[in-house]
Amino acid sequence: MGVLTDYFRAPNAAAVVQSLEETDGGSPLHAEPPVFDGVDAKRVDPVVVLGQLVAAIRRTEWRVDLVEQTTVWATSPEPGPDGPESEDDPWATGPWVSELHPLRPVP
Template structure:
């Protein structure tokens, strides 16, 4: 599980319910997709990391949000999405020796402006190891997000 928030998720339960990585601010469609683009050595595009929302399981609200929607989990979260297997497989396929060069490309992304390789490399390594464990177990990656 890719964790984007401080606490409250199964990742922070004692004992942890899921294997995961705390990755606050690493949303799948932009920042994680920038990492995938750096690994594949391609330009970032919006569909590079495909995901399917698995929570909330109710239909998303249609139209503008009103005060009556304040208890709707689509408004308040948390939200969980399942990342499609190519993202997991791309991460899992990275060789350890390639990580520094990949991270050097990743930190050039506009969304990571000011980030340093030495600060982002541990996160990339954790994501790669998580993806390997998921792939070895025949599992998918999920992203838990909340406000």
């Protein structure tokens, strides 16, 4: 299975964490009613695919850091170099939520 990505707008990271805690990690887009507005974007990960789209629109070369992001969820400490300690660790099972930062102006 590929990466199943949802993109949504939220007022802040705290609202996202609260939504995920209330839905046991379920997507805010698939709650009844949806918590935030957004779109399902299967296989459009923020680093590679979205980054390539942004690079094409900007007519620049793609770089891995073109779309900057900060982890919002999982809220537990990130696993060490050997990965998650158990299969139940949220870093092993997901979901993972990242806040995408505004794009920097093109030089």
